[in-house]
Amino acid sequence: MLKSKVAVQVISSGMLPDDTLILGETYVKQWKIPQGQHLQLKFGAFRKNVKVIPVAKYDGLRISQGLAGQMGIVNGASIRLQYKAGTSTLVLGPLIGILVTRDYPHIPDKPFGSITMFCNELVEACTAQGVYVYFFTPNQIGSSPDSIEGWIYSDGWQKAVMPVPDVVNNRLSSRKLESKPSVQHFMKEVKLQHQTSVFNEKFLDKAEVFDALKKDDSIARYLPESHLLRNYIMLKSMCSRYSNVFLKPVRGSLGKGIIRITRLGTDNYQAMYTTAAGTRKQQFTSLVKFYSTISEKMKTSRYQIQQGLQLIEIQKRPVDFRALVQKDASGKWTVTSIVARTAGNDLFVSNLARGGTLSTVGEAVAKSNLSGISRQDATHRLQQAALNIARSLDTQIPAHFGELGIDLALDTSGRVWLLEVNSKPSKNDNTPLNDNKIRPSVRMMIQYSRFLSGF
Structure with a gap:
């Protein structure tokens, strides 16, 4: 096995020219690196002609302060x-860039607000794997x-000018920011000019996901009937077929703006709305009256209308499941975690932001009104569905995804249904953060980045 992880020592430019590297002899021999002649050094988009000098009984890499500054590498980096040999190139890396929504330069210990803890965890995991x-x-x-210009961590957060990375993980949480011309131009250019891999490159909307998956016959069994709500006729048709239907904003998240319509009797309907304070109920003596209340909203917000399901419940609170699926060290989809989410009292959405609670799949199934299938069987069905859906989306949607949050449900007969797919899954929605533990989801993201960059 070739040694590839190396500790970097930065020394004064007066002691070492910027075009010379000192490298432990073991690395030079194992990798058959030519000595004393010019080769190309590559780090992300950075390129420079350098010479390599081997040193016996030394297990690191020494570079000058000037070269370290050009590359954004700090002393002690792993x-x-x-x-x-084909291109006479010494490649350092992989260099990963995480595109985040915002920073707070005036708060040095929390420059990324609520996701700073996740960023710290990622730095620690990258250091362990020899990733920058x-x-x-x-x-x-x-x-x-x-x-x-980005943020690096070295005894505290600091800004540095960095080369364009080998891999960009797009963790933008705002559609508006993602669609900015400068962001779109950047993602297109780095792929073209530097062969940078960009994953989770775009948000998904509900209509796009269901329309794509409908093309795959093997996925049909997971899909509740679902359409883009275009007119009253469609609303009437869905409400005549199902006693419950859901209206979901096509671009909504965290359960915002979801409406459940329940048919109580002839010309008698109840609408339940998710609000910041909880749930609001409203009665209508006809569907036409309900439609007139939302037709104004439909001018600015598109809705997906979806068949209501008889979800399993715990003490009359509906339960659904969030599967985190990620690509692994060989580029294949794998299920990293599945958690059960139980809705809060008097709510019909399970999001944690709205009072939902987390538990394991086994715990939720054991306490629920699901009968006839074992905990193991329920878990297996959910895992299989999550993998099938991820693979299908990869085929049907022309975009690069490395991780997906797939929301699933079990009905009372044990059938698995797809609720929605999120291409920017929250890092707080799977296993809770722990000061002493790097989560599997973080490790997996780094392993996939290494796969993409050839490291």
């Missing part, structure tokens, strides 16, 4: 190397096609 990571926001994308 990084991987490879030598590509930095974080940047849309505002830090400048005019240079080769470099970005």
